[in-house]
Amino acid sequence: MPSLLFYNEPAFLNRDVHKTLSFKASSDYSFTEDVNSVPLTGIEFFEASRDMPVLFSKDDNGDFFPLALLSLMEAGHKHLGEAGSWSDSYIPAFVRRYPFALTDEGTVCFDQNASQFQSEEGEVLFNEAGENSETLNNIVQFLNNYDQQYKSTLDYCGELKEQDLFTPFNLQILLDKDKPLRLEGLFVIDEKKLTSIPEEKVKAWFDSGWLAWTYAHLHSLGALNRLVKRQKQEV
Template identity: 50%
Template sequence: MAELLFYREPTLLDRAGHAALRYTPSPDFGFSRDVNSVPLLAVEFFEASRSLPVLFADDAQDRRFPLALLSLANDHNAQLATDGRWTGGYTPAFVRRYPFALDGDKNVCFDRAATHFAGEGQPLFDGGVPSSTLQGVIGFLQEFDAEHARTREFCDALQAKDLFKPFVLQVITADKQTARLGGLSAIDETRLQQLDAATVDEWFRRGWLAWIYAHLHSLGALKRLGDQLDTRAAA
């Protein structure tokens, strides 16, 4: 998983060195303009599936992880307006957590180059301790990491049961050529129907079957991305 996909200057947040740092939330998601997919947590499948296709790809450890497809064009996010506002139906948590993240030791990091810290805003520290703003950020990041772990367990179980099948897409490159986007996977419905009863029962109780069907439902959103591509081409 590309943990720091958008971060140009990731920096460990330090209460002494950043005591005066102020943060301003922004509706501008322009930092994500040059990507056509982002990692997605399984708990997000339900909301995301209404407007975005949910597929799977290998992460940095060669293990499958879900992603939300944002465009059928290469290196382009079709969910953004020209001013950076998110116009898609759902904004993935991976995007919403920027410019903050947790490192491998669960320490808070931030992108020093982000415009969110350029002016007056909400203090991150109050008397040397995390402010209410920073506490809210930390809570969100901790929840994100917990759901990431649940998603990892879910994907590993799918892979162990050999439920993934290749899913190849055609995308449009910057020079208007058609290219095949490989390395993607979807859940194989035929193999899914052959699961033993004990596994089906366990996955139902854990909510995993609901996640699977939300993923399958999301594939219908590919037409929406195709329509967006046609609109841009006409413009």
């Protein structure tokens, strides 16, 4: 999972080195302009499914993770409006957490090149005593929540893999005579296999929320039609 996809100059946040650093929140998401998908956590499947397909990819270790398909283009997407604003659709938490992130050890890091740190205006991250400001505490809480959801999502994907529920999802769309578009290397949950999982698994997945995530994923596949229509309009 490309955890630092957008970060050009990541650094650990240090209360001594960055004691004067201030942060100004921004609605400019133009840093995403070159990607056509971003990772997603399970709890986001519900909201994302209204606007974009939720599919699965596989990393070099053979482990699966979910992603939100933003467009059918080879690179880029059309969710950006004026001044880098995000259009009226769901913004994945992976995007919203930028320019901050947590390391596997729980250390806060940030992109030193991010525009949110280039303004003279903004809110300090550390107070005069060197303690976390309220702004930083809120950021850390968001990052911790995201990290917990990310780990839970990996557990969910591991269970799906163990139950052999993933099936390849290959799609070919004929935009015009000379421009066939193919989606390869992606996976979906096999709905037929899903009906044969043991009853105790169904109950456990219901209690954990994983069953709801699964059906939100399946529901999201209908959003492919929206991407196809948008793609054809732009050809």
